[in-house]
Amino acid sequence: MMRKPVTLLLFVAVLAGLFAFSGKKDPGGKRGKQKSVLATIVVDAGHGGPARGARGLISYEADIALAISLKLGQRIQEAFPETRVVYTRTSDTVFGVNVDARTANRMRAELANEVKGDLFLSIHCNATPQKAGGWYAKRVVGHTTKTITVGKGSKKRKKTVRVPIYENYWVKNERHGTETYIWAADRSGVKSTFINPEESAEFTQDSGAAYAPPDLNSPEARIRAQLYEKKYFGKSLTLANMVEEEFAKGGRLSGGVKQRNWEQIWVLQATGMPSILVETGFITNEEEEKYLNSEQGQSEVVESIITALRRYKETLEGAVAPRPETTSAAVVDSTAKP
Numbered sequence: 001m002m003r004k005p006v007t008l009l010l011f012v013a014v015l016a017g018l019f020a021f022s023g024k025k026d027p028g029g030k031r032g033k034q035k036s037v038l039a040t041i042v043v044d045a046g047h048g049g050p051a052r053g054a055r056g057l058i059s060y061e062a063d064i065a066l067a068i069s070l071k072l073g074q075r076i077q078e079a080f081p082e083t084r085v086v087y088t089r090t091s092d093t094v095f096g097v098n099v100d101a102r103t104a105n106r107m108r109a110e111l112a113n114e115v116k117g118d119l120f121l122s123i124h125c126n127a128t129p130q131k132a133g134g135w136y137a138k139r140v141v142g143h144t145t146k147t148i149t150v151g152k153g154s155k156k157r158k159k160t161v162r163v164p165i166y167e168n169y170w171v172k173n174e175r176h177g178t179e180t181y182i183w184a185a186d187r188s189g190v191k192s193t194f195i196n197p198e199e200s201a202e203f204t205q206d207s208g209a210a211y212a213p214p215d216l217n218s219p220e221a222r223i224r225a226q227l228y229e230k231k232y233f234g235k236s237l238t239l240a241n242m243v244e245e246e247f248a249k250g251g252r253l254s255g256g257v258k259q260r261n262w263e264q265i266w267v268l269q270a271t272g273m274p275s276i277l278v279e280t281g282f283i284t285n286e287e288e289e290k291y292l293n294s295e296q297g298q299s300e301v302v303e304s305i306i307t308a309l310r311r312y313k314e315t316l317e318g319a320v321a322p323r324p325e326t327t328s329a330a331v332v333d334s335t336a337k338p
C-alpha cells in the first residue's frame with residue numbers, strides 16, 4: 001500500500017520524460033490546420049523489465065521488441081512528420097520501474113489513453129512452447145538381441161532378449177512467420193471466451209502467475225468493450241490486415257490476422273483507440289531469430305509496418321475506399337488462382 005504513491009509519482013515523472021521523446025508537442029500546430037488522423041501513435045515495445053518475454057537461442061523477445069520499436073518510432077517520425085510518437089518504453093525497463101507484467105500492461109494502457117493516442121502499436125516476437133532452435137528426439141531404427149542374466153543364486157540363468165536400437169535425431173523448431181493480433185469484438189455481448197492456452201505459445205513462456213485475468217465483466221470493462229467494438233475494432237482489423245499483407249509482399253510467411261481475447265493482450269482493448277499487436281516472427285526459429293536481431297531484418301519489419309501505416313492513413317483520410325471488413329487473414333496462398 002505504501003508503495004503506490006511512489007509508483008504513481010514515478011509514473012508521472014516518466015510520463016513527462018516520455019513526452020520529451022516525442023517530436024512535436026502540438027501536432028498540427030496552432031496554424032489552424034486540421035488535426036492529423038494519426039496525430040499521436042503509441043509505439044509499445046512488448047515486455048521489458050523483469051518480463052523478458054520469449055527466449056531464443058541468442059536473445060530475448062524484450063530486447064528485439066525494443067530495438068524494432070525504437071526504429072519504428074524513428075521511421076514514423078520521418079514518414080509522418082505531423083505525427084507525434086509516444087513510446088511506452090525506450091529502455092529495458094517499463095516506465096523506469098521494475099513492475100510485474102500485469103501492472104506494466106495497465107500502465108501502458110493508462111499512458112496510451114493519457115496521451116489520447118490515435119493508434120496503439122505493440123511489437124512482439126512469437127515463440128513455440130518447444131525449445132528454441134530445436135531438440136533431440138529418440139527413434140527406434142531396428143532391433144538387436146542381448147543376453148542378460150535373470151534370477152538369483154542357483155536359479156540364475158541366461159536369457160536372450162530382443163532390444164530396440166535407438167537413434168538420436170535433431171528436430172528443428174521450424175515454425176516461423178508473422179501474425180498480427182487484434183482484440184476480438186464481443187459481438188454477442190457475453191463474456192469473451194479465452195482461447196485455448198496452447199495456441200498462445202509466446203505468452204505461456206513468461207506470463208506465469210503475474211497475470212491474473214482482468215475483470216472483463218465489470219461495468220467499466222463492458223462499456224470499454226462496447227466502445228471498442230463500435231469504434232475501434234474495424235480500424236484495428238483494417239490495419240492488421242494491411243500489416244500482414246505488407247509482410248507477405250516482403251516475402252515473409254504471413255500467419256494472418258488473429259482475433260483473440262487473451263488476458264495477455266487485454267491492453268489492446270484497454271486503450272481507447274485502434275490497436276494491434278504485431279508478432280514480428282518466431283524467436284524460437286534459429287534463422288528467424290537471427291533475422292529479427294539483424295539490422296536488415298529489423299529494417300524490413302519496420303518498412304512493412306510503415307507501408308501499412310501509409311495505406312491505413314490514406315483509408316482514414318478517405319483517399320482510398322476502405323476495404324470491406326473481412327476476418328480473413330492476408331495469407332500467401334500458393335494454391336490460390338491468379
Ligand SMILES: [Zn+2]
Nearest residue numbers: 046053124125
Ligand atoms: Zn510478447
